[in-house]
Amino acid sequence: MKDLAKWVKSDAPKTHDYTLYPADIEKLLKPNYRRKPWVLFRVMAQLELLLWKQLIIPIKVFFTKPDILFSPDYYSPVLPLKCKKVTVFYDTFFWDSPEHYGGLWLKYFKWIINKGLGKDGQILTISDYSKIKLINKLNIENSRVTSLHLPVNLEREEELKNDAWLQELGVSCNFFLHVGVFEKRKQLPFLVKSFANWLDSSKEEFQLILVGKRAPNSRFDDYDEVQSLVEKLGLTGKVLFPGFISNSQLDQLYARAFGYILPSINEGFGLPVLESFLRKCPLIISSQGAIVEVAGSAALVFQMQDQESLIKKMNLIVSDEKLRSDLILKGEERLALFTLQTYFDKFENYLSKVIMNDKNE
Numbered sequence: 001m002k003d004l005a006k007w008v009k010s011d012a013p014k015t016h017d018y019t020l021y022p023a024d025i026e027k028l029l030k031p032n033y034r035r036k037p038w039v040l041f042r043v044m045a046q047l048e049l050l051l052w053k054q055l056i057i058p059i060k061v062f063f064t065k066p067d068i069l070f071s072p073d074y075y076s077p078v079l080p081l082k083c084k085k086v087t088v089f090y091d092t093f094f095w096d097s098p099e100h101y102g103g104l105w106l107k108y109f110k111w112i113i114n115k116g117l118g119k120d121g122q123i124l125t126i127s128d129y130s131k132i133k134l135i136n137k138l139n140i141e142n143s144r145v146t147s148l149h150l151p152v153n154l155e156r157e158e159e160l161k162n163d164a165w166l167q168e169l170g171v172s173c174n175f176f177l178h179v180g181v182f183e184k185r186k187q188l189p190f191l192v193k194s195f196a197n198w199l200d201s202s203k204e205e206f207q208l209i210l211v212g213k214r215a216p217n218s219r220f221d222d223y224d225e226v227q228s229l230v231e232k233l234g235l236t237g238k239v240l241f242p243g244f245i246s247n248s249q250l251d252q253l254y255a256r257a258f259g260y261i262l263p264s265i266n267e268g269f270g271l272p273v274l275e276s277f278l279r280k281c282p283l284i285i286s287s288q289g290a291i292v293e294v295a296g297s298a299a300l301v302f303q304m305q306d307q308e309s310l311i312k313k314m315n316l317i318v319s320d321e322k323l324r325s326d327l328i329l330k331g332e333e334r335l336a337l338f339t340l341q342t343y344f345d346k347f348e349n350y351l352s353k354v355i356m357n358d359k360n361e
Helices: 002-009 025-029 039-064 103-117 128-138 164-169 188-202 223-232 247-256 271-278 289-295 307-319 321-338 340-360
Strands: 068-071 084-089 122-125 145-147 174-179 206-211 239-243 259-262 283-286 300-302
Touching: 002 025, 002 340, 039 068, 068 340, 084 103, 084 340, 103 128, 122 128, 128 145, 128 289, 164 247, 174 188, 174 247, 174 271, 188 206, 188 223, 188 307, 206 247, 259 271, 259 307, 271 283, 271 289, 271 321, 283 289, 283 307, 300 307, 307 321, 321 340
Parallel strands: 068 084, 084 122, 122 145, 174 206, 174 259, 206 239, 259 283, 283 300
Antiparallel strands: none
C-alpha cells in the first residue's frame, strides 16, 4: 500500500483518477496506539476500524461517487453502495487455521467479509494459488476472483558501510538466513531441527540467522518454542536472533548469506522469494503452492515438512558453486516479472475491466 499510495501521488501517467482515504498513509504506519499489544488498545483499534469502514467510507462514497471502492484489507463496507466493490485478500489464513483466532471474533470477521462482498463484489488476490483457495472457501464464482502478483520495490536504502553490528550479533562463519515473524505456519522449529541434523551429518561450520520478532498473537507464536529448541539441541551461538533490523542491515545479511531457506507451509504469496532474488541470494523453498508459483525454476524445492528432503537441498547448495550461481541468475531474470511498473499497468487494466463489466451488467 505504501508503494501504491506513492504511485497515486506521483506524476506518472494513469488511466484512472484516484483518491486516497486517508490521504497520508505514512502517518498510519508510524508508532501509535494501534500497534500496542494490550487488549484494550486492540479493541479500540477494531472499533475505530469498524466506524471508519462501515460509516465514514460509505459517506465519502456517497459524496464523491466513485466507479470503484478499493479496499485493501479483506473486507468492504456492508452497506450497498452505488459503485463496484473490490476487496483485496492476501491469503485464506482465517479459514485454514481457525484455532489461531478468537472464536467470536472469527465468526464476526467471516460474517462481515461475506456481507461486504455481497452478491457481486470483486476480489483481487495475490497468487493463482490463493485464488483457487478463495473460490473454494467462499464458494463464489471464478469470475469474481482475479489474481495479480505483488511487485517488489527495486529502490534500495543507502548501503550500510559499518558491519560491526554483525560481530556484535555473533556472526562468525557462513550462514543460512530466514526473515519473518515467528508464526507457526513459518515452520521455524522444523527449520532449527533440520539445521541441527544437517550440521551433525555435514560437519560444516555454519550458522542459522532467524531475523524477525514474535507473532502478534500468542495463539500462533513460535518464538519461545524456537528459543527452547535451540538451547535443548546445543545450538546456542549457532542459531542467532537479531530481532527486527533495518533494511540496510538486512541487505548486509542477504549479501553474506550462503542461502535463504523458506520452509513455510502456508503463504498467500511468499514475498521473501522476491527479496532473495533482489539481493542475489540463492533460495531453498518448501513445496507450498504459492511459494513455488512465485519462485518458478529459480529456487531449490524440498518436500514440505520433509526434513531429509530439506537436508539434501542444503547439501546441494553448499557443495555446488555453479548451482548457486545459476539460481542467482535465474532469480534476477524472474524478478523482471515483478516490477512496480508491471504491477501498476496490470492493476489499471484490471480496474478498467471491472468498470466495463459493471456498465455492461
